[in-house]
Amino acid sequence: MGVAPVCLSLFVTFQSAISLLGTPSDTYNTGTMVFFVFLGICLSYIVSIFTVVPLVYPLRLTSVYHYLELRFRSVRVKNLITVIGMLQTSVYMGFALYSPALVLQAAVGLSLWVSLVLVSSICTIYTAIGLLRVGGFSHMANIAKDGGRLDFGE
Secondary structure: OOHHHHHHHHHHHOOOHHHHHHHHHHHHHHHHHHHHHHHHHHHHHHHHHHHHHHHHHHHOOOOHHHHHHHHHOOHHHHHHHHHHHHHHHHHHHHHHHHHHHHHHHHHHOOOHHHHHHHHHHHHHHHHHHHHHHHOOHHHHHHHHHHOOOOOOOO
16 A cells, blocks of 8 residues: 555544544633644654655564564564553553443443443444454454464564
8 A cells, every 4th residue: 555545544543532532622621722732743744754654664564563673683672562562552442442431321321331331342343344344353364374464473
């Protein structure tokens, strides 16, 4: 894929319930100061286009973890940063799940636990539908294996 679709995909990925709920709340509490946050994010994308992309794209790397392994010549550094990234993502996903569940609780009057189960079930079903469209978990695992994405030993 080209640079533009990848950049747009990454940009849209970071839009979550946290952003959708937090931005209006932040604007209400602090006024339009949130504009400067978005301005900084946009400027960071522009700076990345001229600094990070020319560095990483020619190396044909698929993750920042692979870059760190090459940069520091250490699998341990890559594994440490991978574990930290997994922990950060787990915490983030907890908030990303909690936010829409909290809204559902307030809007419909369900208990928080019922809202959490409902939102997580919808997300699980949506993901399962995606797996079915790809051809199932085993087919997805084969695609990942053939692409060299399941190599934990390097």
